[in-house]
Amino acid sequence: ALFEKGSKVKELILSKNRIPTVPPEVSQLCSLRTLKLDCNAITHIPPEIGMLSELQLLDLSSNNLAAVPLELGTLYMLKYVNLLDNPLQVSPPDMYTEGCHALNLDLAGHKHPAIRVPALKTTAPRVALRFSVLENIL
Numbered sequence: 001a002l003f004e005k006g007s008k009v010k011e012l013i014l015s016k017n018r019i020p021t022v023p024p025e026v027s028q029l030c031s032l033r034t035l036k037l038d039c040n041a042i043t044h045i046p047p048e049i050g051m052l053s054e055l056q057l058l059d060l061s062s063n064n065l066a067a068v069p070l071e072l073g074t075l076y077m078l079k080y081v082n083l084l085d086n087p088l089q090v091s092p093p094d095m096y097t098e099g100c101h102a103l104n105l106d107l108a109g110h111k112h113p114a115i116r117v118p119a120l121k122t123t124a125p126r127v128a129l130r131f132s133v134l135e136n137i138l
Contacts, residue, residue: 007029013036016038018040018041019042031054034056036057039062050074050075057079057080061086062084065088
């Protein structure tokens, strides 16, 4: 089975499948390095995603996410996180405050007015906020 404990799956691409939810069992893919869930209908990411300690690329773009789990901030192997084109209602705080090491954190289209750019504490060398509606930038 795909979500069998100890599975050696390193890349899981479920793009463009109209998936409404991500099963918590995805956390059993302990070798997973790439998780592409873009262009679906996902409204919730389970906190168990924080157990994917080998995850390097996470694409959640073009979904219906209003928030992301705080556990994303514990994934220190992440190099790329894409949250483009989601109706985020709150900024993903632990990705900033816990020091996510993502090389590319793409929040393009992010419409949360309370995001404070100087408060970002990510070690990411690139944070994309293209086409974002931002207030309190300074």
